[in-house]
Amino acid sequence: MRWLVELYRSTIGKKIIMAVTGLIGIAFVFLHMVGNLQVFIGQNKFDAYAALLHGPLAELLWVARAVLIAAVLLHVLMAWQLTRRARAARPVDYRMREAQVSTLASRTMRWGGVLLLVFIVFHILHFTVGAIDPAGVFHDTDALGRHDIYGDVVASFRIWWVSGFYLLAMAFLGLHLFHGAWSSLRTLGVARPSDHPLHRRIAAAVAIAVWLGFTLVPLGVIAGIVH
Amino acid sequence: MNLTLHVWRQPAAGAAGKFERYEARDVSPEMSFLEMLDVVNEGLIAAGQAPIAFDHDCREGICGMCGMMISGAAHGPMKMTTTCQLHMRSFKDGDELWLEPWRARAFTVVRDLVVDRSAFDRIIQAGGFVSVNTGSPQDANAIPIGKQEADEAMDAAACIGCGACVAACPNGSASLFTAAKISHLGLLPQGQPERYRRALRMVAQMDLEHFGGCTLFGECQEACPKGISIDFIARMNRDYLRAAATAREERAVGGTG
C-alpha cells in the first residue's frame, strides 16, 4: 500500500486520480445525457425510465451514486490541492503573461469546475432530493401514479433562471470535457505520440455531444417541443 | 527604430524589485535582442548606472543560459527561438516591451533578469543519467538501436534546460523538462535497467523543488526553443504510474565475501 501513498503524494499521482475520477464522470454524464434525451420521446417513456432507475435498479443506482460521490470528492480535493500547489509555485506573478496556445477550456478548468460543483449540488437538490423546488411540482405524480419527473423538467425549464443556469453550467461542462477528456488520457499516459499533440478531435466530439445532448432538453422546453 | 523597455530591476535575491523604464534608441533590425540590451547597458555604464544583469553565454541558442519573459512570452514572440537568437526585426518602431525574469518559486531571482535554475541540476542528480562508470563498456555497435527510437530519444534529448517551460507554465511546472530526460533515457536500451527507478526519483525531486503540477495547458511546448513535445509528459506519466505500481523497496544485499 506504500505505493498508493507515494502516488497520492506526488503531483503526477494527484493528476492520475483526477484523470481516473474525471473519466468516471465523463462516463456518467454521457449515460445521463442519453437518458435525458428520452424526454423527447414523451412523458410516459421518461417517467418510466426514472421509475426503472428507482425501482428494479435501485441497488445498482446506489452503488453508482457511491462511486460518483467518491469520484467527485476526490476530483475536487485533488483539484484544490493542485491549485494551491500551482499558486505556491509562483509566489510573485508576472506583470504580463500572454497565453500562447492554452485553450479557453484549459484556462477555465478551475473556476468552471467550481461552477460545476455548485451546479451539481443545485441539480441534486432540485431534481433528486426536491429540496429546491422552483416550479413547486416536485411531489406531483403522473397519470400512472409515478413520480412525474417529466412534468418537473418541463415546469422548471420554463422558469428563466433555472434554464439559464442550466444552460450556463452545460456550456462550462462542455468546456471542462473538451480539456478534461483530452488531458485525462494524456495524464494516464495512453496517448499516442503525435505531430500535433495539442489537437484533440475525440475530446472535441465528446464535449460537443455531451453539451448538445444536455442543452437540447431546456431548449426543447423553451421552444415548446417538449411540453 | 526606437523602443521603450520596462525592465525588472532587483539588486539581489530577496531584495525588493521594481520596473524601470529605459529608452532603446536607434535599434537596428539586424541586432539580436541581447545585442540591443548590450547597447542599452553600454549607455547605462557610461552614465554611471548599474547595467541590466541578464544571463547569456553561447548566443547561438544552444547553451540554455539566456531567457526572459518578453512582453508576456517566454523567449519573446518568435517560436522555436531562444532570446539570444531573437532578432529585433521581430519588433517595430515604438514598441513598448516588458522584460521580466522567469518567475517560479524554484527559480529565485539572483539579480534583475538572472534566476537560479539549480533545481534543474538537482532533478538530474536524482536519476537523469545512466549509471555507467568510465571504463571499457561493450562496443558501441553491440547495442543496435532502431533509427526511429534513436530519433525520438534525440527529440527529447534536445532539451537545453533553459527553463522557459517552467516560466511559461501557468502552474510553474517543470514537467516538460523532467519528462524530456526521463524519455530520452527511457527510450534507449541503455536506459532500461534504471528506467522506472529513474522516473520515480526524478518526479519525486521535481515535486520537492516546489514546482507546480501539470495540467496540460500546452504553454511549455509552445515556449520551448527546441520544440520538445508534451507527448513526453504522457510518456513520463505512463512510466511513473507503472513505476509506482511495480516498485519494490530497495534492499541492501550485503555479503561481499
Added chain:
Amino acid sequence: MELKSRVPSAPVAEMWDRHKFEMKLVNPANKRKYTVIVVGTGLAGASAAASMSELGYQVKAFCFQDSPRRAHSIAAQGGINAAKNYPNDGDSVWRLFYDTVKGGDFRAREANVYRLAQVSVNIIDQCVAQGVPFAREYGGMLANRSFGGAQVSRTFYARGQTGQQLLLGAYQALEKEIARGGVTMFPRTEMLDLIVIDGRARGIVARDLVTGTVSSHLADAVVLGTGGYGNVFFLSTNAKGSNVTAAWRAHKRGAAFANPCFTQIHPTCIPVSGDHQSKLTLMSESLRNDGRVWVPKKAGDTRPPNQIPEAERDYYLERKYPSFGNLSPRDIASRAAKEVCDEGRGVGPGGRGVYLDFADAIKRLGADQIAERYGNLFEMYERITAENPYRVPMRIYPAVHYTMGGLWVDYNLMSTIPGLHVIGEANFSDHGANRLGASALMQGLADGYFVLPLTIGDYLGSNKLEPVTLDHPEVRATEAAVAGRTSTLLSIRGHRTVTSIHRELGKLMWEYCGMARTADGLRHALQEIPKLRDEFWHDVTVPGTGAELNQSLEHAGRVADFLELAELMCVDALHREESCGGHFRVEHQTADGEALRDDERFAYVAAWEYKGEGQAPVLHKEPLEFENVHLATRSYK
C-alpha cells in the same frame, strides 16, 4: 624552466600501453584521501571530474556558468571523430593519427596524437553506454559521415547537436557523481588565481559570482579544462563568457604557454552585420559538402547574386584547389575568402562575405533532399539574417573559432607547474597548427575520460605532498593579490567601458594577428596593445561593487588578461617566421600563395615563460620529431 615531455621510449603504437603500466598507481583505499580541483566543466572538465570521482578521488569542480551543462562544448555542431572503421573504408588508428599530424601541419607531438587516435574508439563506446543518442542507420547501427575533408567516414554525430549531446552525457555522469558525494560542484564561481606552494599547484582562489566572496580552495592537484582564448578577438564563435583568465593566471604563476599564435579561423560563419555585433555564429562545415563558394569576378559588383551570370562568377575554391574544391581544409578556405574580399570582390554589407550557393545542389537533389540534410542550419541562417538560403545564396565569412595553442603540457597532460594539469582546448597538445573538423570533441573527451584520470594518479602516487591549510602565507598572498586587483578595477572609474576596449583589442588582433600576418603589422600591434592596456588600467569604468553579482567586473577581469595574452600572441606570431596551419605569415608563402613551412628552423613547440610585468617572455623550444609521419608539404590542389 625545462620542458620535459616525458614521452615514453617505445614505438609510438606501444607507448600508451607501456606508460599505463609504468605509471605509479594510487591504492584504491587511498584515493579518497586526495582532493583534485577541476576548473571548467566542458567536455574535458566534466568528463575528468566524473571519471576521477568514480575512481575514488575527492573532486571539487568549478564553472562560471549557472550549471555545468552550459559550457561552450555544447555548441559544437558537426561531430566527433573515432577510428572505428565501421564503414569498412580503410580507417584505422594509424590513419587517424596520420591525418591529425598532417592536418596540424606537423606542429603537434606525435606521441600525444597517437594516443588520441587510440582512445578515440573508447570514447564512442563510453558515450553510447551513457545514452548519447548518436545518429543510427535503420538497421540499428551507428551512422558515420565524412567531415572536414577527411577521406574516410569516421565522424559520429547527433543531428547538428553533437557537442550538446556529448556534453550532456558528461554532465549527467558528473551529476551522478555529485549526487553520490564524490564531486562538490561550485557553479557561478570563477577561478581568479592559482595557488602555488613549494613549486606545486595546491589550489585556486575563486570568486563566487553571486555574492562576490573571494575564497581559496586547496587540493593535491589542480586541473584546468577552461577552453580556448578565441575571445581575445572580441568577435569569435566562442561563448561570450569564454575566457583565458584561468590559463593566463596559471601562466603568470609559472606555466609555460605554448604556440599562442596558433588560432583557427573557421571559413563558414555568418558575416558581421554591424557595429553592434557581439559574437559570430558558425554554420556547420558540412554545408560545404553541397554548397558552392563563389564571388563576382569583377570587383565592386553590387548586383544581386541571381543577376550575376555564370560566366561572371568566380568559384575560387574549385578553381584554385581542383581536387578538394569546396571541401578544402579550414585554414585554406578561410584565407582564400579573405584574399577575394581584399581584392574588393566580397559581397554583402561591408564587402566582407562570400556566397555559399546551394542552387546547383537544389537543382540536382531537389529542395526536399537539401532540407533533410541542412534544414535546421538553413532555418538558423534565416533566423539570423532574414534571408532564405533556398532562394538566395548564403553569405559566409571566416571567424575565429578555436585556439590550438594553450598551456604547455607533457605526455601526462601536466604543465610546467607540477600538479597543474591542463586538458581539452586549454592545452596545446594535439592539433599542432591546425585542427581538423570533429577533432576537438574527441580530444576533450580523450583527455577527460581516458588520459587524465590515469596520469593524475602517477603524479599523486609518486609525490609526497605536505598538507597545507588556508592560513598558509602563500594562500593569503594569492588571495590578497586577487582582492587587490578587483579593487583596482573598481576604483579606476574612468570613461571607457570594458566592452569598448575589448572591441578595440579585437579589431587590432583581427587586423594584425588574424588570418594573414606580416612582421610590420605584428610590430605595429605590439606597439598598440600596451597603449590600449595602459588606457584600460587608467580609463576603464566598472560600475558597482565587488560584493554582488557584477557582470561588468567579471568582464573587466577577463579583458585585462586578454590584453596581456594578445601581446604574447603577437610576439609568438612575429617570432615564427614561417607559415603553418592557422598561422600564415605573408612573407612566407609559395609563388602561388600557399603556406610555406620552415621545418629546418621551426619544427618545435614554442613554449613561453612569463618573466614578470614589463619583462619580455622567454622562449623555450620543445623540438618536434616526426618518426612515423614524414614531414611533407600539405597539398590540397
